[in-house]
Amino acid sequence: MSVAHCGDFRQSYRDDMKVLETRFVRVSVGAFLVLLYIFPLLASNYLTSTMTTIGIAVIGALGINIVTGYTGQISLGQGAFMGVGAFACSYFMRIAHLPFWIAMPLAGLATAAVGMVFGLPSARLKGLYLAIATLAAQFILQYLFIHMDAVTGGSNGIQFPPPEIGSFVFDGDRSKYYLTITVAISAVLFTTNLMRSRDGRAFIAVRDHHLSAEIMGVHLFKYRLLSFSVSAFYAGIAGSLWGVYTGYISAEHFTLTESINYLAMIIIGGLGSVLGSIFGAVFMTLLPQFLTVGTGALAQIFPKIGFLIMSLKDGVFGIIVILFLIFEPDGLAHRWRLIKAYWKLYPFSY
Amino acid sequence: MLTVNNIEVVYSDVILVLKGLSLSCAEGKITTLLGANGAGKSTTLKAISGLLKSEEGEVTEGTIEFMGQKINGKDPEKIVRMGIFQVMEGRRVFEDLDVVENLRCGAYTRSDRAGVKRDMDLVFDYFPRLKDRRHQLSGYLSGGEQQMLAIGRALMARPKLLLLDEPSLGLAPMLVKEIFRIIQKINEEEKTTILLVEQNASLALQVATFGYIMEMGKVVLDGPCEKLRENPDVREFYLGIGEGGTKRSFKNAKHYKRRKRWLS
Numbered sequence: 001m002s003v004a005h006c007g008d009f010r011q012s013y014r015d016d017m018k019v020l021e022t023r024f025v026r027v028s029v030g031a032f033l034v035l036l037y038i039f040p041l042l043a044s045n046y047l048t049s050t051m052t053t054i055g056i057a058v059i060g061a062l063g064i065n066i067v068t069g070y071t072g073q074i075s076l077g078q079g080a081f082m083g084v085g086a087f088a089c090s091y092f093m094r095i096a097h098l099p100f101w102i103a104m105p106l107a108g109l110a111t112a113a114v115g116m117v118f119g120l121p122s123a124r125l126k127g128l129y130l131a132i133a134t135l136a137a138q139f140i141l142q143y144l145f146i147h148m149d150a151v152t153g154g155s156n157g158i159q160f161p162p163p164e165i166g167s168f169v170f171d172g173d174r175s176k177y178y179l180t181i182t183v184a185i186s187a188v189l190f191t192t193n194l195m196r197s198r199d200g201r202a203f204i205a206v207r208d209h210h211l212s213a214e215i216m217g218v219h220l221f222k223y224r225l226l227s228f229s230v231s232a233f234y235a236g237i238a239g240s241l242w243g244v245y246t247g248y249i250s251a252e253h254f255t256l257t258e259s260i261n262y263l264a265m266i267i268i269g270g271l272g273s274v275l276g277s278i279f280g281a282v283f284m285t286l287l288p289q290f291l292t293v294g295t296g297a298l299a300q301i302f303p304k305i306g307f308l309i310m311s312l313k314d315g316v317f318g319i320i321v322i323l324f325l326i327f328e329p330d331g332l333a334h335r336w337r338l339i340k341a342y343w344k345l346y347p348f349s350y
Numbered sequence: 351m352l353t354v355n356n357i358e359v360v361y362s363d364v365i366l367v368l369k370g371l372s373l374s375c376a377e378g379k380i381t382t383l384l385g386a387n388g389a390g391k392s393t394t395l396k397a398i399s400g401l402l403k404s405e406e407g408e409v410t411e412g413t414i415e416f417m418g419q420k421i422n423g424k425d426p427e428k429i430v431r432m433g434i435f436q437v438m439e440g441r442r443v444f445e446d447l448d449v450v451e452n453l454r455c456g457a458y459t460r461s462d463r464a465g466v467k468r469d470m471d472l473v474f475d476y477f478p479r480l481k482d483r484r485h486q487l488s489g490y491l492s493g494g495e496q497q498m499l500a501i502g503r504a505l506m507a508r509p510k511l512l513l514l515d516e517p518s519l520g521l522a523p524m525l526v527k528e529i530f531r532i533i534q535k536i537n538e539e540e541k542t543t544i545l546l547v548e549q550n551a552s553l554a555l556q557v558a559t560f561g562y563i564m565e566m567g568k569v570v571l572d573g574p575c576e577k578l579r580e581n582p583d584v585r586e587f588y589l590g591i592g593e594g595g596t597k598r599s600f601k602n603a604k605h606y607k608r609r610k611r612w613l614s
Contacts, residue, residue: 338362338363338364341362341364341365342363342364349360349363349364350360350363350364350365350366
């Protein structure tokens with residue numbers, strides 16, 4: 001069957017475990033992956049590096065979606081956690097002389113540990129109160145970035161050595177793209193499967209009704225901490241890749257704005273959805289780029305008020321985000337599901 | 351008084367819940383709407399009170415008329431002002447307000463202070479238990495008291511039509527009887543028209559005058575309640591009474607299930 005099933009026709013456990021159910025989906029996802037891997041050969045360097053930032057954003061967004069979207073613990077520290085990952089990775093590579101392949105997972109683990117520490121308030125706090133507590137993580141970490149000169153280079157920032165395999169150095173746009181996209185794809189796959197597992201269901205149970213979850217035997221505190229640390233692990237990986245991407249890291253990038261940006265990604269994309277994290281990351285990365293191009297073009301047409309148009313960019317960005325939320329309050333992933341449901345019985349919608 | 355004419359309700363543009371449902375409520379009478387779980391009873395009430403919108407639901411076909419005016423597509427707060435008040439399933443009292451404050455909230459749409467005060471006494475008259483607990487936070491009331499508060503809160507709005515969604519939910523049989531007695535009393539004394547959605551079919555058919563039975567988003571059977579009570583299908587499937595007129599005994603190892611005589 002290549003078309004979507006109009007019902008549940010799974011006949012074996014193997015059928016039941018499939019991530020991609022129909023041949024049509026398998027072929028299109030496969031084609032998409034192939035397209036991702038030949039993309040740099042077809043596109044310009046600018047587009048390739050934009051795609052790299054999208055890949056990093058996808059990983060970070062997946063991370064915050066695990067803690068906020070799936071487990072329901074609002075986290076306002078994703079930006080700072082990315083910083084921890086970036087500085088830790090750079091530290092491991094420069095001082096401990098570890099290769100990137102070991103330094104990146106280690107940086108992820110270090111960030112996970114930090115995330116776990118700042119997840120401790122979740123034992124007692126819920127909702128907005130927890131959000132404020134994680135806000136403290138953001139500020140404490142930012143303070144440390146500036147004052148732990150030995151590790152972070154203080155306010156000057158610090159160099160991030162490029163990863164190497166043998167004699168091959170990842171310093172071009174294309175090689176960085178391939179590195180990022182490969183990690184991003186594995187992150188997507190891992191998250192999808194994590195959420196199908198016993199632990200993933202426990203996360204969702206904690207979000208939907210923590211008392212019911214507890215009564216099933218889910219250790220609430222353990223799973224809240226776990227979600228914080230898994231989320232921070234993703235942030236650590238994303239931070240390391242960010243370091244690779246820029247080659248130079250400073251505390252300036254890992255601010256509250258970045259954290260809120262990630263929160264906005266998953267809200268726009270869809271809370272508690274892997275696909276939503278991807279949609280949100282793409283949306284929030286591309287929209288500013290489009291606006292820069294758009295306002296730049298407008299400014300050339302109307303040179304006299306060009307300056308004014310350019311400075312409107314941030315405002316327009318805000319308005320678009322608000323409009324998006326008004327018309328898609330459940331995120332892009334929800335709309336995607338509705339579109340799929342609509343086509344299932346085409347030409348009848350139900 | 352209320353006429354629901356052949357409505358279709360679709361959620362999120364893709365899920366069809368009500369498939370051409372019609373019903374009407376006679377003024378001053380209790381009408382009951384029965385049906386299994388998932389038949390669409392609550393959706394029907396939400397369609398009437400306008401709450402569908404907040405759940406991405408929409409009445410795509412048909413009309414809902416209240417006292418000669420079309421009300422589908424109107425905002426819920428406008429519909430309340432026209433005199434339709436829904437008591438939602440599962441009580442939904444304002445937990446951080448006390449009993450009196452909750453009742454005042456019920457009278458939010460009114461401006462006649464004297465009338466509100468009179469009605470508050472009336473509510474306390476119907477539910478003396480609430481009077482004893484008038485200054486307690488409603489979150490600390492028992493389930494039965496919360497249900498009483500929910501109904502009392504509805505009365506405070508002086509509705510012309512009261513939509514009751516499963517008032518017996520989660521209550522002890524004694525309390526269920528008491529609540530139903532009060533519902534009947536309210537109907538007799540205040541002449542409030544009531545549309546009652548219930549799982550407890552035998553009680554609902556006793557207090558109501560006209561009944562509708564829903565299955566899969568459609569009304570499959572309607573009629574005066576005396577007639578419905580006599581209908582063999584209703585007796586078998588909703589009242590749990592066997593053909594002999596006694597409660598079905600499961601002692602007999604083999605029993606043949608009666609097939610429903612309607613299409614669903």
